[in-house]
Amino acid sequence: MVYAVRSFPLSSEHAKFLIYAQDKETQEKWQVAVKLSLKPTLPEDSLKESQEIEEIVFPRQSTKHNGHLQRQKRDWVIPPINLPENSRGPFPQELVRIRSDRDKNLSLRYSVTGPGADQPPTGIFIINPISGQLSVTKPLDRELIARFHLRAHAVDINGNQVENPIDIVINVIDMNDNRPEFLHQVWNGTVPEGSKPGTYVMTVTAIDADDPNALNGMLRYRILSQAPSTPSPNMFTINNETGDIITVAAGLDREKVQQYTLIIQATDMEGNPTYGLSNTATAVITVTDVNDNPPEFTAMTFYGEVPENRIDVIVANLTVTDKDQPHTPAWNAAYRISGGDPTGRFAIQTDPNSNDGLVTVVKPIDFETNRMFVLTVAAENQVPLAKGIQHPPQSTATVSVTVIDVNENPYFAPNPKIIRQEEGLHAGTMLTTFTAQDPDRYMQQNIRYTKLSDPANWLKIDPVNGQITTIAVLDRESPNVKNNIYNATFLASDNGIPPMSGTGTLQIYLLDINDNAPQVLPQEAETCETPDPNSINITALDYDIDPNAGPFAFDLPLSPLNIKKNWTITRLNGDFAQLNLKIKFLEAGIYEVPIIITDSGNPPKSNISILRVKVCQCDSNGDCTDVDRIVGAGLGTGAIIAILLCIIILLILVLMFVVWMKRRDKERQAKQLLIDPEDDVRDNILKYDEEGGGEEDQDYDLSQLQQPDTVEPDAIKPVGIRRLDERPIHAEPQYPVRSAAPHPGDIGDFINEGLKAADNDPTAPPYDSLLVFDYEGSGSTAGSLSSLNSSSSGGEQDYDYLNDWGPRFKKLADMYGGGDD
Numbered sequence: 001m002v003y004a005v006r007s008f009p010l011s012s013e014h015a016k017f018l019i020y021a022q023d024k025e026t027q028e029k030w031q032v033a034v035k036l037s038l039k040p041t042l043p044e045d046s047l048k049e050s051q052e053i054e055e056i057v058f059p060r061q062s063t064k065h066n067g068h069l070q071r072q073k074r075d076w077v078i079p080p081i082n083l084p085e086n087s088r089g090p091f092p093q094e095l096v097r098i099r100s101d102r103d104k105n106l107s108l109r110y111s112v113t114g115p116g117a118d119q120p121p122t123g124i125f126i127i128n129p130i131s132g133q134l135s136v137t138k139p140l141d142r143e144l145i146a147r148f149h150l151r152a153h154a155v156d157i158n159g160n161q162v163e164n165p166i167d168i169v170i171n172v173i174d175m176n177d178n179r180p181e182f183l184h185q186v187w188n189g190t191v192p193e194g195s196k197p198g199t200y201v202m203t204v205t206a207i208d209a210d211d212p213n214a215l216n217g218m219l220r221y222r223i224l225s226q227a228p229s230t231p232s233p234n235m236f237t238i239n240n241e242t243g244d245i246i247t248v249a250a251g252l253d254r255e256k257v258q259q260y261t262l263i264i265q266a267t268d269m270e271g272n273p274t275y276g277l278s279n280t281a282t283a284v285i286t287v288t289d290v291n292d293n294p295p296e297f298t299a300m301t302f303y304g305e306v307p308e309n310r311i312d313v314i315v316a317n318l319t320v321t322d323k324d325q326p327h328t329p330a331w332n333a334a335y336r337i338s339g340g341d342p343t344g345r346f347a348i349q350t351d352p353n354s355n356d357g358l359v360t361v362v363k364p365i366d367f368e369t370n371r372m373f374v375l376t377v378a379a380e381n382q383v384p385l386a387k388g389i390q391h392p393p394q395s396t397a398t399v400s401v402t403v404i405d406v407n408e409n410p411y412f413a414p415n416p417k418i419i420r421q422e423e424g425l426h427a428g429t430m431l432t433t434f435t436a437q438d439p440d441r442y443m444q445q446n447i448r449y450t451k452l453s454d455p456a457n458w459l460k461i462d463p464v465n466g467q468i469t470t471i472a473v474l475d476r477e478s479p480n481v482k483n484n485i486y487n488a489t490f491l492a493s494d495n496g497i498p499p500m501s502g503t504g505t506l507q508i509y510l511l512d513i514n515d516n517a518p519q520v521l522p523q524e525a526e527t528c529e530t531p532d533p534n535s536i537n538i539t540a541l542d543y544d545i546d547p548n549a550g551p552f553a554f555d556l557p558l559s560p561l562n563i564k565k566n567w568t569i570t571r572l573n574g575d576f577a578q579l580n581l582k583i584k585f586l587e588a589g590i591y592e593v594p595i596i597i598t599d600s601g602n603p604p605k606s607n608i609s610i611l612r613v614k615v616c617q618c619d620s621n622g623d624c625t626d627v628d629r630i631v632g633a634g635l636g637t638g639a640i641i642a643i644l645l646c647i648i649i650l651l652i653l654v655l656m657f658v659v660w661m662k663r664r665d666k667e668r669q670a671k672q673l674l675i676d677p678e679d680d681v682r683d684n685i686l687k688y689d690e691e692g693g694g695e696e697d698q699d700y701d702l703s704q705l706q707q708p709d710t711v712e713p714d715a716i717k718p719v720g721i722r723r724l725d726e727r728p729i730h731a732e733p734q735y736p737v738r739s740a741a742p743h744p745g746d747i748g749d750f751i752n753e754g755l756k757a758a759d760n761d762p763t764a765p766p767y768d769s770l771l772v773f774d775y776e777g778s779g780s781t782a783g784s785l786s787s788l789n790s791s792s793s794g795g796e797q798d799y800d801y802l803n804d805w806g807p808r809f810k811k812l813a814d815m816y817g818g819g820d821d
Helices: 044-050 561-566 628-633 637-671 681-685 747-759 800-804 807-816
Strands: 015-022 029-036 054-057 063-065 068-070 081-084 093-099 108-113 125-127 133-136 147-156 166-173 186-192 200-203 220-227 236-238 244-247 259-267 278-288 301-307 314-318 333-339 346-350 357-361 372-381 394-404 417-422 430-433 447-453 459-461 467-470 485-494 501-511 519-521 524-528 536-541 553-555 567-571 576-581 589-598 606-616
Touching (some): 081 093, 125 147, 236 259, 301 357, 357 372, 447 459, 519 589, 524 576, 536 606, 553 567, 561 567, 561 589
Parallel strands (some): 054 093, 081 166, 524 606
Antiparallel strands (some): 015 029, 063 068, 093 133, 108 147, 125 133, 147 166, 186 200, 220 259, 259 278, 301 314, 314 357, 333 372, 346 357, 372 394, 430 467, 447 485, 485 501, 519 536, 553 589, 567 576, 589 606
16 A cells, blocks of 8 residues: 655656565565556546456466476465545445456356355445456445455356455555544543642543554644643643643642643644544643641630539630641641640640630649649641641640639548447447548538438437437447448538538448357257157357357256256257257157257357257158158148138139029029929820811910910900801800900919809810810711800719710710719
């Protein structure tokens, strides 16, 4: 590829030059002459005709001559085809013509293969199979594919290869069709203030999609503008090839200019402003702070005051100014006290928000000792000043602190106060004087005393002079005494404004006296009926301490006489003794054995203590086996109460069950009939199957069996009682209405009333008004019973024939037959 490296005029004469090529392996050389001329201004069609299409001929193959392989003279290697991108056509655009020398004798067909032809992207290059004309069908883009590698083939009409394939390389010539693009539209960088010229700041980078080895992809950078332009309009420069930005002038001061904005331009064609394409980006350079300004106090003297005995109180607020960037190590102030506080009662903390120094009290201050402090303080940054700064590294000031007198608490000295006294002191004995001191020497105040804590209420204190006197007997064995020490707390109060008070503890170490007699331990024991195989070991309990306690002396009293007769006691050592049966057998039971125990006090103290001994039958191991063990042990009060409660609850349950059973029996008797079911008239009457009625013997009127008070008045016959077993053939005669008797309360009375009503009613059944039968129908073999008339005397008719009717009429025969009876 031949390029013009610079612009030059082309004269009418042809410009001629030679191009040489050399094979690096064989050192064989070639040369070609190139003539440059102006393109004629011809129409596009005529220009196309005037251009000669390059022809590519398949190279000849080696042939044999007289049996020897004869090599043909070496040809030029087929040069690549150079095709500029973004061509406007017209398309298809002819590139080269491919042919074979054998096309004179054979009919050949030409084809091309490879990416761009028959492989993706397909259809970019096509070939005329007859003429071998290779053409391009569309504009090419070097940024997509920079080179195409095709293979040309020649075959006969039968598809047989007549030539070896040849390689055709098509290079896409780059055109300057892409602008440079910055990787970021905004670039951020920093540079410390006060930096010297030549200090590196940052690097900006742009890329160009065109060929980086050609002028189209060679970029150059430059700074178009700088804002602000102080202190110099050219504070920075840029390397036009690498994009590195550096400082070129001094005077960077963050306190004056904190940020610079540069407009950077990238141009291809090596920065040619005429033919190159350009693009811009923004570079933001922040000037970082360095410690070039020390903190300065806003005043030479600061004042504060603090009440005495107060800590963690802010006394004074120290303010400073610093021109450096806030909340950075170059701005943060560190305070220290350089003088005036030898005991370390003050400290200075830095407020992180305001950068002020807070003077605080860390140890209590006594007004009576120090009334004022004058402190010398210094302030400096957390990091040292930058080199070359002429200012002093720190600033100093003084702080005047006034101490305010306040009313302080009275205090007892010593506290606690310890005294030693024997127990048993009588009430009214003066023990000691327990007074408090007032630290306020410059205040005239009085102190009064009161008792704050006295668990056993043994003491009192004089409110004026603090004398402590007993009001009860001191007892070392009291549960309020711990480790022989009794603690009492007293309060001392002044009359200041506001009144203050303090407490003090009086510890009385009580010395023991022999005021407690020893007692037997344990108080209950068990033993066998015989001396063997066991005995009872006992000891003594004495609330006193040495030397008023053990060793102890154990003995049995002389009376009653059976004690020494039945028992014997043997001292084992100073604290233990052994009680044994003296006789061979003692009946089982509970015995109270008195034992005399004497301690070692001066004078000694004796006591007769009762030991309850349970004597029982024992096995071979000496363990009680009889049931009296439980009885002898006795039941506690709680167990007895529990047993009584259980008994009471059981009795209540039994009583409730009895009441429930009685109530159930009453309900059952109330539901039961007053007569026996076998004699129930209604039950006997309802045996209708014995009558053998006719086909119409279906409906029965049982209303008369109901109690009269349950029958509604409508159900009572309005004109008398009519038999239902007889079909009426004439008008029913009118009879007096049978009155509804009130409930008799007894079914027997009810039946008697019904019998009387039936006797006075000629239409009623023969012997009982409750036997109301339905009409039996016509054609019955039995005669009608309607001719039977009821009578109270029964003397008008003869009923003896009823005895001949069989057992079914036996009842009627007994009632009406057989004479007057």
